[in-house]
Amino acid sequence: MLPITSFLSCTSPIDELECLSYHQKHHAKTYVTGLVAASNKTVDGIATYVLPAKSERALNKFLTEYDWDEDRLNRERLELLQTENETRWSSDGVVVIDDTFTHKTGKQIPNAGKFYDHSTRGYIWGQNLVYAIYADKKTTYPLCFRLYEKDSKTRVELATELVDECIEIGVPADTYLFDIPYCSGEFVAHLESYGKEWVSAIKSDRNVTYAGERMRVDALAERIDTQPRTVDGEVYHIWTKKLDVSKLGEVKVLITEKESDDEDGELSVKYIVSNKIDAPASHLIALYAMRWRIETFFRDTKQDLGLGDCEMRSHAGVSRHWHLLMLAYSLLKLGAAQSALGTVLSRATSLRADLKRSFREAVQNLLSWALSSPTRSIDELMQEVEGLFI
Incomplete structure (x- = not known):
């Protein structure tokens, strides 16, 4: 893995966030850059490969000890997405609710347990997350989530909380999509109480x-x-x-x-x-097909943004990891919307197009860093690079 010599340009909007202090913004840029471009998306991996990182200890403290409000970060993240037409939500969009598993090995990971995974048709050890995402013809991005805890609230109760949060933060989507486990009388009655x-x-x-x-x-x-x-x-x-x-x-x-x-x-x-009693069958089929957007979100964030890579043993650490992951996902979408190719890239159902732009930028930054030292030989530069990892 090549070193990442500077923060990715997609992290620039972090400077506008009021919920983070000056030094916290530096750590947030470090973490988001690592989630997007580093191959090892643990705290240790990000602190090693993202060269502007202060230290692994500082990054750990940012995730577990520093005083910053996750809910406020989430609201400011969603406000940023409303500044661009390509990512701005509307009543014509939909909210999709579903859950996913992250595979774990440690017994001390918060709320890890034994779950039956229908996709693998077997039991796994991991965490279970219930998510709400926004989707329309132009874009897709996460709204909020809950971590399922056994012997506590049911997944349907957590989904109900997500609906309440979506209403509270002002998501205007008129339609909600979900699958078999959430199709209960209590849940649909809750949605209909909001006129959804x-x-x-x-x-x-x-x-x-x-x-x-x-x-x-x-x-x-x-x-x-x-x-x-x-x-x-x-x-x-x-x-x-x-x-x-x-x-x-x-x-x-x-x-x-x-x-x-x-x-x-x-x-x-x-x-x-x-x-939607009077809706044509073709309209309902097209709407239900949009439920697949959340499966794409789960796949992309697991494969490319480290959804399941967090190894922290504190509730605060893992929760902040997922909030920063949602920030990374949203900043990639926002960066695509602001680019010359935004109208094409932001409509891609996969995140891969946005990630390729970021990887190209990381390599370009590395080359610029190397070329800025014309007086040193390749061997001297390699010695300097190796020294950065000691």
């Missing part, structure tokens, strides 16, 4: 009432005739009707069978429900 619309999937064994008969929704699917329809270039076989669904009341039920690209031509069946 919602779209979710339900399990195949959820009961519905059709033609006066109570039955499972997958049994209903065997009785009805679907109609083919093309939505965003994909062919779906669709049936929809307003029905009474257990624990949800009267909602719009949409049964969709998406044609597979596989040679066997098998259909992928989804059971979607929504309180």
Whole structure:
């Protein structure tokens, strides 16, 4: 890993944050630069490879001891995103709620435990985070999160808290998207108390009432005739009707069978429900497809920004790590929006385009640093570089 000789330009807006002191802003720039460009995204790795870092001890104290308000940082981060058209939220956007796991090995990691991970179909040791993100046609970025604690609040209760926080900070999105685990009567009633619309999937064994008969929704699917329809270039076989669904009341039920690209031509069946009673089926399918944005966010932050790399054993440290990660993600989006190619880059569903710009900048900074010493030979420069890692 090459040394990172200066802060990335995307960290410049940190200077505008009022929640951090002058020295805290230096540490925040160090950490965000490390999350974006360093291969080792632990405190030790960032302190080693980001050369402007004061020291590993100073960075640790910034995360665990210094007095700064995480909630205020989050609000100021979201305010920064509203300064650019490409990242400004609107009522046409959506809030997506879901949870993810970060794999751990240490037994003393805060709230780490044994969880069943449906993606791997097995048990893992790790942490479970419930996130809310904002998404529209132009951009995607995180809003807030909660760390799930066993024997405390349920994930649905944490999701309810996230809805409250989104309302409090002024997220204007009219529609909320979520998946099967969050589709409960209590949760949708909470959303509707704020006048929000919602779209979710339900399990195949959820009961519905059709033609006066109570039955499972997958049994209903065997009785009805679907109609083919093309939505965003994909062919779906669709049936929809307003029905009474257990624990949800009267909602719009949409049964969709998406044609597979596989040679066997098998259909992928989804059971979607929504309180958007009058919405066309194509609109609901397009909305529910946006739920995938949160999966992309989880993938990008795990692979490229160190979502699961924090090894701290204090609650304050891990929480601040995740808040600074959200800051790093948002600054990349903001930097893309401000660049000449912003209208293209900020609409990318993956963060990779933004990261490539930052990696290029880091290499350019390193070369500029080396070329600024024309009187020294390559061997002398290499000795100096090696000395930086001792």
